[in-house]
Amino acid sequence: MKRFATLLACAAAFALPVAAVAEDAQGTVKKDSYRFLVVPKVVHPWFDKVNDGAQAAAAAIKAQTGSNVEVIYSAPQSADVVQQNQIIDSALATRPDGLALDLLDPSGNRASLEEAQNQKIPLVIFDSIPPEGMAIPYIGSDFCEQAKIAARRLVEVLGGNGEVAIMQGVPTAPNHSIRAKCHREVFAEHPGIKVVAEGIDNDSIETAQQQAAAIMQANPNLKGWVASDAAGPIGIGQAIVEAGKQGKVTLVGLDNLPEMLDMIREGVADSSSASQPELQGYWSVMLLWAQATGAKVPGYLDTGNAFLTKENVGG
C-alpha cells in the first residue's frame, strides 16, 4: 500500500509539470464565446463576400470546439479614413476578442491600430498591409501579381500594341496603389503599349463609370482597360456598353463580383484576375481565434489569385 502511495505521488509529481506545460502551451486557452469585429474599407459587395467567409469560419469553430463565435461586421458608409477610424475606435470600446481590418490608409489608420495594440486586442489585417514598423498578421493575395496577370492578359489580347488606361481605385489604399503600380510596370515593358489615361474611382462603381466614359471620350483610340479595385471594372464595363464600344475596347477586370462574372459571360469583359474574398474573411477569423487562444500565427497568409475567363466562370 505504501509502495502504491509512493508510486502515485511520483506519478502525480511527474504529471503536474506536464499538465502545467499543457496549460501554458500555445493555443490552449479556451473560452466559451468569442466576439470578433470585421471592419472593411467601405460598404461594398466584395466585402460582403469577406463577411460570408468570416461567418463560415465562426460556424466552423463552433462546430469543432463548441465555442460560440460572434462575428460583427461594421463597415464605413464611404471610403473615408476618418470615418473608418471612428468605427475602429468605437469598436475598441466594446472590448472585442479580436479585430480584422482592411486599412484604407495604413498611415492614417495607425493611431487607431496603436490604441488596439495598447489594449492588447488581437489584430488581423486583410486585403491590405500593416503600417510600416507595426507587427500585425496580414492576409491577402499577392496584389502585384494579381495586377500583372491582368495587365499581361491585356497586352496579349491587344497583340502588344495600342492605347490603354488604368483605373486606380482609392489611391491611398495600399492594395489599390500596388496594383496600379504593377499595371504600369507591365505596360512599360511593352513599347507598343501606351498608357494614355488613369482614373480614380474611390471604389465606387458610379464614379468608375463616369471616369471611364470621360476618358474614352477624350481618347477615341483607347483599346483597353485594367482596374485596381473591384468596383472599377464594373463601372468601366457599363461605360463601354453605353459608349457602344463593346468588342472595340478590351476590358480585363479584377475580382469576382457577380457583375464582373456577368460581364465576362456576356463578352463585355475579356477576363478577370480575381482575389478570393471569402478566403480572406475565413482566415481572418481563424487567425483572430488562434491569437485569442494564445497560439502563434503566421505573419502573412496568401489566399491566392484566380484567373477567370468565359471558359471557367460557368453559365
Added chain:
Amino acid sequence: MHTKPLAFLTRSPLAGVFLALAVIFTLSALISPYFLTPYNLSVIARGLAFVGLITIAQSMLMVLGELDLSLGVIGGLCGVISGILMVRLGLEPYTSMLLAILLGACLGLLNGFLVTVLRLHSLVLTIGTAGIFGGANLVLTRGVAITGIPKDVQYLGRGDVIGLPVPFLIMLVALAIATFVMLKTPFGRYMYAIGNNQAGARMLGIKVDRVRLLVFVVAGAIAALAGVLMVARLGTAQPSIGDTWVLAPIAAAVIGGVATTGGIGSPIGAIFGAGIIAIIENIIVLFGVSPYWQGIVSGVIVVLAISFDAISRRYIRRDA
C-alpha cells in the same frame, strides 16, 4: 407656493434639444455596458470635436441666413496644405498650421466676397467653390496622403488633458468664443438682425456686407482649424479629410434649433445637435448594427430626436 417643475428650462430655447441629447445619452448608457466607459466617452468627444468645429462655423453662417457647402472641403485642403508646408517644404510645423488656417480665412474671404459683392447665392456659389477647392486638393496630392507629419504636432490631435481629448478642448474654446461674440456683443446682435431681416438691418445702419464678409472669413478659418487638427490626429494629411463634413454639420445645426432661414439659433444648440449625431454614430457600432441598416437606424433616431425636441418645447411652453 406652487413651483413649476420645468420652469427653469422655459427661459432657454435649448431645452428641447438638450433634453433630446440627455434622453439619447441615458438610453445609450442603459442599453450598452460599453457606452459610459472613459475610453468610449473620449472616442465620442474626439469625433465630435472635428464635426463640432465645422458645425460652429456653419451655425454662424446659418444665423446670417447663409449656407457654406465648401467648409468641409476648405478643412481638407488646408489640412493638406499644412502637410505640404511642414513635410515637403520643411517649414516649422506650428507655423505651417497657422499659415494653413490663414489660408482657410482667405478661402472664406473669397466665398464672402463673391456672396456680398457679386450678390451670389451662398448655397449655389459654395457648391462651385467646393469643387474648386476639392479639385485643388487632388491636384496637389494626386489623391495620395502626405505622410511624415512631425510627432510633436500630433499631440494636438491625439493628446489628452485631464482625460479630455485636446481637439475637444479646442472645440470648446471655439464654442465659448463664438457664443460670447454672438450673444454678448453688438457684432453678434448685428448677425441676428441681418439673419432676421437683411433690408431692415441695412436701414438701421448696420454694415451688413462687412458683417457677412467677416463671418465667412471666420468660418473659413474655423474649418481650416478642423482640417489641421485632423492632420495632427491622423499623423498624415489625407486628401479625403472633410469629405464627410458637409451634411452632418448642417443637420446638427438644424437639430440644434438653428433656422436655415437665419436669425434663430446659437452655436451651443448646434453643438448639442452634433452631440446627438456623434452618439448615434457611436452606438450604431457599439450595438453592432449591420452597415446596411445603419442609415435607417440613424435616420429614425434623428427623426425621434427632432420630434422629442418639438414635443418637449410644446410641453415646456404649456408648463410655463
